[in-house]
Amino acid sequence: DAKTTQPTSMDCAEGRAANLPCNHSTISGNEYVYWYRQIHSQGPQYIIHGLKNNETNEMASLIITEDRKSSTLILPHATLRDTAVYYCIVRERIQGAQKLVFGQGTRLTINP
Amino acid sequence: DVKVTQSSRYLVKRTGEKVFLECVQDMDHENMFWYRQDPGLGLRLIYFSYDVKMKEKGDIPEGYSVSREKKERFSLILESASTNQTSMYLCASSLTGTHDHTFGSGTRLTVV
Numbered sequence: 001d002a003k004t005t006q007p008t009s010m011d012c013a014e015g016r017a018a019n020l021p022c023n024h025s026t027i028s029g030n031e032y033v034y035w036y037r038q039i040h041s042q043g044p045q046y047i048i049h050g051l052k053n054n055e056t057n058e059m060a061s062l063i064i065t066e067d068r069k070s071s072t073l074i075l076p077h078a079t080l081r082d083t084a085v086y087y088c089i090v091r092e093r094i095q096g097a098q099k100l101v102f103g104q105g106t107r108l109t110i111n112p
Numbered sequence: 113d114v115k116v117t118q119s120s121r122y123l124v125k126r127t128g129e130k131v132f133l134e135c136v137q138d139m140d141h142e143n144m145f146w147y148r149q150d151p152g153l154g155l156r157l158i159y160f161s162y163d164v165k166m167k168e169k170g171d172i173p174e175g176y177s178v179s180r181e182k183k184e185r186f187s188l189i190l191e192s193a194s195t196n197q198t199s200m201y202l203c204a205s206s207l208t209g210t211h212d213h214t215f216g217s218g219t220r221l222t223v224v
Binding site for chain 1: 116145154155157160170171202203204206211212213214215216217218
């Protein structure tokens, strides 16, 4: 079962920052937070992950609260191509194959 | 870029047919996965493999089998297709010790 809670849908204006929240109140100390997105008719795409520190890459920033019970994915300057379903996933980092458990995600719509 | 290629984008098969879905990755990943995605149910893991000739059942393996004869290729087999196997099928691969899965674009299978 998915261990995360996300809003079903969100809207954001093009050019503005999109902030997508995720609650993971039962996260354990060795579990990472991952974000993927799925653009219509494509497979999911990895965005970013983190353990307890904030992370930034060329796609997005990830802010994790100090108690690690929630996080926010930030797309700093959203474009129309960022319209997608965004999934927040928590899992341990272990060696070997480890499946991803996807919840329902947040459907983000970027409006012109 | 890592590429995960699924042989067909759309497929229509008849009930009772044996169906092969092929997936090839070009980055020497040890781990490969087959998921199916259905509205309201999200992505569910069917089978995965962590090495050549090795396979493990996922959450919904009934009605499916897999084959991994070469490291780069992971095949999903529907022994006798049924209408409830109409779905989007997604293949993914990952490198042991890394954080992200790379997904293919998916095969939309319709069983009539």
